[in-house]
Amino acid sequence: MSKSLATILLVEDDPTLGYLLREYLTMNGFEISLAKTASEALQLLDSHIFELAILDVMLPDKDGFELAKNIKSIHPTIPFLFLTARSLKVDVLKGFSIGAVDYLKKPIDEEELVVRIKALLSRIQTTPKIETTEAATTIGKYHFHYKNQQLAFKNEKITLTKREAELLNFLVSNKNNLCTHKEILSTLWGKSDYFNKKSLNVFITHLRKYLQKDPAISIENVHKQGFILKIDD
Structure with missing residues (x-):
């Protein structure tokens, strides 16, 4: 099975439309989680990582504009777009003022939706550059040799797994x-x-343990966003 193009949260209270959009987007290579209410959407956001949110404006428990504000406050890096039957200019402007990357009016043309999603993701997604080097890199009082998967502190050497070395190299870069x-x-x-x-969190725990001998080094958790490798000079 080919890798999904993106993980998307779809919030749509109409069960028929929600089902059709989920099936169509899945057939086009996206991984879709469907929520019928704002509360369901927020629960999914607590346990999943999404690259895009597609929000219906009219929901039974909270309108999509309020949900978008909630998402921005908790997950500020997740882009979102609106699907709605509302065609008033004031609603469109409100959606963009909140921070929407697009605003599509119902009835939805599924092919157009796929094209717009791909265009948005190609514009938004960027792959950070990871620098590698043949020589050892200094991390505080440690020496890290990425190619050899080794981390050294004074005369002590720790052999890292491939994934541990990749993750540490990413953080160092x-x-x-x-x-x-x-x-x-x-x-x-x-x-x-x-x-x-969950796997990432385990590897972060391993790296914290390996680096604990130098108090100037820390891997800080930024709640629901990511990690920062901090090295005090």
């Missing part, structure tokens, strides 16, 4: 800057999903 869950998972795991995020 972006030291003192936020590395989002999506950036790390998309680059190293090839897919941002709930299970890979």
Whole structure:
């Protein structure tokens, strides 16, 4: 099975339209999680990583504009677009003022939706550059040799797994800057999903243990966003 193009949260209270859109987008290579209410959507956001949210404006428990504000406050990096039967200019302007990347009016043309999603993702998604080097890299009081998968502290050497070395190299290449869950998972795991995020947390725990001998080094967790490798000079 080919890798999904993106993980998308679809929020649509009409069961027929929701089903049709989910099936059509899935057939076109997207991984879709469907929610019928705002509360269901927020629950999914707590346990999954999404690259895009598609929001119906008229929901039974909260309108899509309010849901979008909730998403922005919790997951500011997730782009979102609106699907709605509302065609008033004031509603369209309100959607964009909140931060929507697009606004599509019902009835939806499924082919147009797929084209727009692909265009949006190609514009939004960027792959961070990971720098590699043949020589050892200094990390505080440690020396890290990415190619040999070794981390040294004084006379002690730790042999890392391939994934541990890749993750540490990613963090070092972006030291003192936020590395989002999506950036790390998309680059190293090839897919941002709930299970890979759990795996990422395990590897972060390993690296913290390896680096604990130098108090100037820390891997800080930014709640629901990602990690920062901080090195005090």
